[in-house]
Amino acid sequence: MRGIVINSVTKEPVSRALVTTADNRYATLTNSEGRFEFTIPSAGSTSASEPDGNTPTGRMQIAISNGFYSLIARKPGYLAESTFSEANQAEPDRDVLLKLTPEALIVGTVALPSSEAPDSITLQLFRSQVQDGRAHWVAAGIARSRSDGQFRFADLPAGTYKLLTSELLDRDPSTFDPQGPLFGYPPVYYPSAPDFGSAAAIQVSAGQTAQVEISLVKQQYYRVKIPMLNAAESEVGVLVYAHGHKGPGFSLGYNNFEHAIEGMLPNGTYAVEAASYGTRAATGIQTINVKGGPADGPAIALVPDASIPVTVKEEFTGEDRLGAMTWNVNGRNMMLRGPRRYLNVTLEPTEDFGSGHAVALRNPTGPGDESLVLDGARAGTYWVRVNSSRGYAASIRSGNLDLLQQPMVVNAGGASAPIEITMRDDTAEISGTVEGAARAADNAGQINSAGLQYVSFARGASAHVYCIPLADSPGQFTEVWVNPDGSFASPALAPGAYRLLAFDRPQQNLEYRNPEAIEAYGSQGVVVRLVAGQKEHVQLQLIQTN
Numbered sequence: 001m002r003g004i005v006i007n008s009v010t011k012e013p014v015s016r017a018l019v020t021t022a023d024n025r026y027a028t029l030t031n032s033e034g035r036f037e038f039t040i041p042s043a044g045s046t047s048a049s050e051p052d053g054n055t056p057t058g059r060m061q062i063a064i065s066n067g068f069y070s071l072i073a074r075k076p077g078y079l080a081e082s083t084f085s086e087a088n089q090a091e092p093d094r095d096v097l098l099k100l101t102p103e104a105l106i107v108g109t110v111a112l113p114s115s116e117a118p119d120s121i122t123l124q125l126f127r128s129q130v131q132d133g134r135a136h137w138v139a140a141g142i143a144r145s146r147s148d149g150q151f152r153f154a155d156l157p158a159g160t161y162k163l164l165t166s167e168l169l170d171r172d173p174s175t176f177d178p179q180g181p182l183f184g185y186p187p188v189y190y191p192s193a194p195d196f197g198s199a200a201a202i203q204v205s206a207g208q209t210a211q212v213e214i215s216l217v218k219q220q221y222y223r224v225k226i227p228m229l230n231a232a233e234s235e236v237g238v239l240v241y242a243h244g245h246k247g248p249g250f251s252l253g254y255n256n257f258e259h260a261i262e263g264m265l266p267n268g269t270y271a272v273e274a275a276s277y278g279t280r281a282a283t284g285i286q287t288i289n290v291k292g293g294p295a296d297g298p299a300i301a302l303v304p305d306a307s308i309p310v311t312v313k314e315e316f317t318g319e320d321r322l323g324a325m326t327w328n329v330n331g332r333n334m335m336l337r338g339p340r341r342y343l344n345v346t347l348e349p350t351e352d353f354g355s356g357h358a359v360a361l362r363n364p365t366g367p368g369d370e371s372l373v374l375d376g377a378r379a380g381t382y383w384v385r386v387n388s389s390r391g392y393a394a395s396i397r398s399g400n401l402d403l404l405q406q407p408m409v410v411n412a413g414g415a416s417a418p419i420e421i422t423m424r425d426d427t428a429e430i431s432g433t434v435e436g437a438a439r440a441a442d443n444a445g446q447i448n449s450a451g452l453q454y455v456s457f458a459r460g461a462s463a464h465v466y467c468i469p470l471a472d473s474p475g476q477f478t479e480v481w482v483n484p485d486g487s488f489a490s491p492a493l494a495p496g497a498y499r500l501l502a503f504d505r506p507q508q509n510l511e512y513r514n515p516e517a518i519e520a521y522g523s524q525g526v527v528v529r530l531v532a533g534q535k536e537h538v539q540l541q542l543i544q545t546n
Helices: 058-065 437-442 515-521
Strands: 002-007 018-021 027-029 035-037 070-074 086-088 096-100 104-111 122-131 134-144 150-156 159-165 182-185 202-204 209-215 219-227 236-242 253-255 260-265 268-276 282-290 306-315 325-329 332-336 343-349 372-377 380-388 392-398 408-410 419-424 429-435 454-457 464-469 478-481 487-489 496-503 526-530 535-543
Touching: 027 035, 070 096, 104 159, 104 202, 122 150, 134 150, 159 209, 202 209, 219 282, 236 253, 260 268, 306 343, 343 372, 343 419, 380 392, 380 419, 429 437, 429 496, 478 487, 496 515, 526 535
Parallel strands: 002 096, 086 454, 104 209, 306 419, 429 535, 496 535
Antiparallel strands: 002 035, 018 027, 018 070, 070 454, 104 150, 122 134, 122 159, 159 202, 182 219, 219 260, 236 268, 253 260, 268 282, 306 372, 325 332, 343 380, 380 408, 392 419, 429 487, 464 478, 464 496, 496 526
């Protein structure tokens, strides 16, 4: 077994890369031309030895005789190992091609207004990551600057990032006066934005190094104390948002003895959110202004999180074959019938920072409780997500709102209108073929999204088809399995208008809920409009990705 390891960007050979089998039985380094070679016992051999000198086991012989083997390549300066693998067809006398993706780097310097460099500044990096079809900013790493102010984020995949510094209070023993004013360095959102939402995005590609410079500004900090009117003796979490826009940066703490939120902040306008946890979850939010002196209040009153009832109207035409469901609550088994057996409803926050506070259906309270209630909804806006093992959600409404197209607004402590869901089972289907998929299945050297190359000598998925609802369609996003010969058949689909796209590899960052992102594929794929009971056949062109 022989092959070559190349740089996926430059296509140049990668020397001194470690190539191993997935079970670590074999390992070698590539030569100066990026080439490697293994000598493997032939199928049925009884005299060949393993690397440790022992006779091959029966299990190893079976694996070899089946023609299935996996290789992993890795090297410092290239992206780290991943668990994802691609399957390929081996051919006699053909080199195995493995591609390594070089890491991206974000490096720079933190500068102070004075000539003295800080001992250490903490920097936070966030990456735009697609979750459930929408982009969110998630933590991507923390670094600390050196004594000369320089910092470095390494081992980064290609993507979009935002960078900020953490707060640093000036407590230099030579200048600190406990009785005098306190100064510090507020967060800087690169390059100098007032909050996380308006910070500049840093775009890096594989192997690229982005150079950034950040300048800190010293400001006076003032004492902040916000009373909690009805805080119980429980854990309270506190979040602080600059200019009222959600994002990281500033912080305050909760004093359980004083029942107050306390800390230090520079001049500015902040939204302070407090939340208590446990069986009586409650949330409160208040806007404060710090302007040249201590800020006391206004007080925050915690309001119980909302409970939203869900009603279901079934318009099924097919036979119910699900039967009853057994549900275990506190060690007691209960038999449930009705929508609870097949339906799951969640509220997903619309904000793009972090994963937010998602809300799920509460557990049954006891035997016979088949009610659907979304418990613990804080004030905010949410998308309503419905997953069902029977049929589809033909309509989701709350009052006059069409929740298939619009977000739901939950007011603080107020009673929310019920969510009304209509379920149907008059689904449709799409089948077809992907041109070029069969040829793609024969090509070795596929590379995963993290840059690590796995090669298996067996056929696998040759293409990846996605059914993406158009912006005004009630359809539901669906990924379809494609056979090695390029044929595919979808599961049952909700009627609606879809754009079908076929890619040569999984699209983990496909923003299918973002109409602007999907517009980039306006000239590709096929648009299909399905009515109940329709069976459509299409032919797709394979989209080659970089």
